[in-house]
Amino acid sequence: MQRQSWIPAHGRCLAPPRIEFAGANYHIVTRGDGRRKLFHDTGHYERFSAGLEDEVQRSGWIVLAYCWMPNRMVALVEGTSRHRRGTRPGIPDPAPGGVR
Numbered sequence: 001m002q003r004q005s006w007i008p009a010h011g012r013c014l015a016p017p018r019i020e021f022a023g024a025n026y027h028i029v030t031r032g033d034g035r036r037k038l039f040h041d042t043g044h045y046e047r048f049s050a051g052l053e054d055e056v057q058r059s060g061w062i063v064l065a066y067c068w069m070p071n072r073m074v075a076l077v078e079g080t081s082r083h084r085r086g087t088r089p090g091i092p093d094p095a096p097g098g099v100r
Contacts, residue, residue: 020079025064031072039070048073 032038039045045068060080067074
């Protein structure tokens with residue numbers, strides 16, 4: 001059986017590349033395994049918030065809402081028409097004018 005390109009040799013599945021649409025809303029959620037904490041102190045929240053701010057500056061996303069809790073984070077962002085080039089090694093850039 002031939003592997004799909006987004007399944008690495010070690011067999012763990014990675015999420016396939018996502019297509020970003022201008023004006024579309026994206027619900028982003030992550031949580032700690034077994035309800036373990038993601039954030040252990042104020043510095044963790046600050047670093048995560050700074051990382052989100054950096055991504056917003058780079059990608060042009062519009063953050064509609066977010067909530068950081070000790071064992072999870074939730075964000076609602078609006079996509080933009082700005083292409084996200086060079087964010088994932090080995091994933092080709094989007095074709096001019098949209099989806100290939």
